[in-house]
Amino acid sequence: MIYTQNDIAGFDRRYRTNFINSISGFKSANLIGTVDRSGKTNLAVFSSVIHLGSDPASLGFLMRPVSAERHTYANIKETGYFTVNNIHKSIIHQAHQTSARYDKDISEFDACCLTAEITQTICAPYVLESQIKIGCKFIEEHIIQFNGTVFMAGEIMEVILTDTVLMNDGYVDIESAGTVAISGIDGYNDVKNICRFSYAKPEKPLTPF
Amino acid sequence: MIYTQNDIAGFDRRYRTNFINSISGFKSANLIGTVDRSGKTNLAVFSSVIHLGSDPASLGFLMRPVSAERHTYANIKETGYFTVNNIHKSIIHQAHQTSARYDKDISEFDACCLTAEITQTICAPYVLESQIKIGCKFIEEHIIQFNGTVFMAGEIMEVILTDTVLMNDGYVDIESAGTVAISGIDGYNDVKNICRFSYAKPEKPLTPF
Numbered sequence: 001m002i003y004t005q006n007d008i009a010g011f012d013r014r015y016r017t018n019f020i021n022s023i024s025g026f027k028s029a030n031l032i033g034t035v036d037r038s039g040k041t042n043l044a045v046f047s048s049v050i051h052l053g054s055d056p057a058s059l060g061f062l063m064r065p066v067s068a069e070r071h072t073y074a075n076i077k078e079t080g081y082f083t084v085n086n087i088h089k090s091i092i093h094q095a096h097q098t099s100a101r102y103d104k105d106i107s108e109f110d111a112c113c114l115t116a117e118i119t120q121t122i123c124a125p126y127v128l129e130s131q132i133k134i135g136c137k138f139i140e141e142h143i144i145q146f147n148g149t150v151f152m153a154g155e156i157m158e159v160i161l162t163d164t165v166l167m168n169d170g171y172v173d174i175e176s177a178g179t180v181a182i183s184g185i186d187g188y189n190d191v192k193n194i195c196r197f198s199y200a201k202p203e204k205p206l207t208p209f
Numbered sequence: 210m211i212y213t214q215n216d217i218a219g220f221d222r223r224y225r226t227n228f229i230n231s232i233s234g235f236k237s238a239n240l241i242g243t244v245d246r247s248g249k250t251n252l253a254v255f256s257s258v259i260h261l262g263s264d265p266a267s268l269g270f271l272m273r274p275v276s277a278e279r280h281t282y283a284n285i286k287e288t289g290y291f292t293v294n295n296i297h298k299s300i301i302h303q304a305h306q307t308s309a310r311y312d313k314d315i316s317e318f319d320a321c322c323l324t325a326e327i328t329q330t331i332c333a334p335y336v337l338e339s340q341i342k343i344g345c346k347f348i349e350e351h352i353i354q355f356n357g358t359v360f361m362a363g364e365i366m367e368v369i370l371t372d373t374v375l376m377n378d379g380y381v382d383i384e385s386a387g388t389v390a391i392s393g394i395d396g397y398n399d400v401k402n403i404c405r406f407s408y409a410k411p412e413k414p415l416t417p418f
Contacts, residue, residue: 004366014379019379022379022381024259024343025258026235030234047260050259051229051257051271055222055225060271096409099409111411139355140353140354144362156229158211170223171228171396180235180403181398183402186407190401191392191399191400194301194389194397194398197302197305200306200308202311206302206305
């Protein structure tokens with residue numbers, strides 16, 4: 001079936017949100033931890049974190065249009081740091097609950113039964129329960145003129161993980177860490193490796209491994 | 210184990226690439242189809258496509274730093290359109306092979322045994338074998354100063370999918386479409402739904418469904 005731009009614009013709002021959020025494929029599942037100047041912590045689920053570069057190591061994520069109520073954005077601009085914490089199977093319930101609109105004076109760590117963990121490197125809080133944690137320094141933002149969303153970029157200052165998930169070639173086996181994938185706005189998914197492929201070259205067959 | 214920024218900078222290049230590409234979580238798996246002014250088609254695997262907005266419907270993806278050899282970028286700038294085609298289990302081999310550096314005069318559709326499909330709406334070619342296909346009009350680009358990568362945004366003009374994967378509330382069941390998730394630079398993964406959650410509100414328990 002072909003859905004035109006007019007068909008999609010005519011969908012009921014929630015129907016369209018589900019539809020458009022699903023079709024781009026599976027999404028990363030992370031909790032972003034921040035802190036404001038007074039030390040109040042914030043935690044929010046994000047499905048838009050993507051790889052930005054390996055050298056220097058960096059990542060990015062998309063935020064909705066910024067308003068005074070966007071605590072994650074305000075905190076990053078205030079204190080300059082954020083953490084990205086993989087969501088694994090055992091914490092999907094707590095992770096999704098962070099998407100509720102809590103008041104600024106309530107920390108989602110407390111409200112959603114997750115534990116803030118601080119290191120010497122950055123001021124933003126990690127999620128103790130997460131298996132793979134990334135500490136980032138904010139580097140730049142880009143406002144998408146089309147709809148006011150903001151692409152935020154961060155430099156990776158620190159990575160915390162259990163060494164049992166780290167393979168000999170640097171590949172981190174996020175499947176064995178229990179990391180989930182998000183689909184749509186509210187779907188959580190278990191992931192199983194099919195294979196990895198050798199580096200692709202023209203005229204050379206791929207080797208799965 | 211904690212890996213500092215210095216530890217990561219000191220990793221062997223390929224080790225670091227695997228490591229940093231893995232930790233941000235699972236990634237969407239799509240083939241981006243484009244065409245140049247003379248009608249030559251191009252197809253390339255991307256793991257960076259993300260949801261941008263539902264109203265108007267839009268998506269974005271990150272490209273490596275642009276050079277003359279980046280055919281996808283050059284084609285989008287020339288003709289203004291691109292397609293995003295979900296990769297499903299049966300085509301992961303062909304999809305990964307598109308990452309080989311083919312010459313500009315070779316179409317990855319031919320080299321990788323995938324079929325170009327054209328509609329009336331846009332000039333860019335879809336992948337016939339894909340189950341979920343999105344036709345986009347290029348809207349804006351943002352160069353990330355930190356490393357020269359480019360965030361490309363597109364407005365969704367058309368969506369083509371089999372109606373059996375479309376649920377009553379607009380959610381597209383990409384698991385049943387066989388859509389895979391990518392991990393690292395070369396891992397392809399099968400995905401199984403755990404649950405969806407109700408809309409989160411403070412003080413209200415989530416309902417899984």
